[in-house]
Amino acid sequence: MAARVLDVLGAFTEEAPELTLTAISRRTGIPLTTVHRLAGELVAGGALERGEDGRYRIGLRLWEIAALAPANLGLRERAMPFLEDLHEVTRHNVTLAVPDPEDGSEVVYLERLSARDAVSILSRTGSRFPAHATGVGLVLLAHAAPEAVERVLARPLRRFTPFTVCDPAAVRSTLASVRSCGFVISDRQIEEVSLSVAAPVRHGHGPVVAALSIVVPADGTNPHTYVPAVRAAARGISRALGS
Structure with a gap:
């Protein structure tokens, strides 16, 4: 039943x-x-x-x-001040996501903050998207167990735009870069009008439990200018979770 x-x-x-x-x-x-x-x-x-x-x-x-789920209660509550600060400073879309608990092939958005004049995005609180095509998803995949990553890459990878990376070898290369650099830029993979900058959120100094991103217009934007702010917000949430 x-x-x-x-x-x-x-x-x-x-x-x-x-x-x-x-x-x-x-x-x-x-x-x-x-x-x-x-x-x-x-x-x-x-x-x-x-x-x-x-x-x-x-x-x-x-x-x-659903709001009583531990991931929502602890993570979202402690993340909100940092999400709000990042949103206030940039006036762009800010998202927080966690891996799908079933197999990690998708991400679930716990929060999204948006301004009226920010670029439109498809994600919303509670929505899901394939991990390989989103900034937050690539961050989470980069820190997932290798066998989980291979299960995801063994399946057909959905293409949203001409810029969506669907080649498993190219995705693996991106994941290695995420682990090395501590952030990722996902360029026009979901919509051609936007790109995202994402960074990992850890439980203190422990495992990665979530990912934070800012979504900005693709045209006329240098995404690297947002990297320090995104990484600082992610580190702030990580410290708050470990306290």
Whole structure:
């Protein structure tokens, strides 16, 4: 039963935030009658909401529960002052992400701060993106276990733009550079209008637990000018986590 409940909730994605019962059944392979019953129970518990048009969407109760996850509580709380400072100084998009706990092939964004006049980006709080195509993802992959990295690179790598690096050998080279330099510049890999500068966040002096990035316009920007600020913010969060 629990597995089917998770399947129903997992049917909702950023591309499909609202679904009919038929769409949920098709996406999950669960019979329509069972989906109808499970959706009714989830609506009653606040995990789903049903709109006037009959479509379902994730409910506020589920967001409240998700906010209690240890990664959200400790990491986000201690990171926020540094994220806000970086955002205030640069007036650009600032993001904080952690690896997908399943296999690390994706990153999950815990926070995103954005200004009205900042370049538009696709990521938002709670969204996921492939690790190989994002600055935060490359940082996290660079510090993942070698076998986990090889599992990710053994799969077809999704291309978002002509600049997305999908060659495993080229990605490995980038990961080695991240470990050596302590930052990465991901140039127009998700959208052609933007690039990101990302750095690792450690638990004190221990393992890398998250990645911080700033996303700026690709045109007319020298990303290297943002490297010191991004690395300083990441180190600040690391110290806060280790205190």
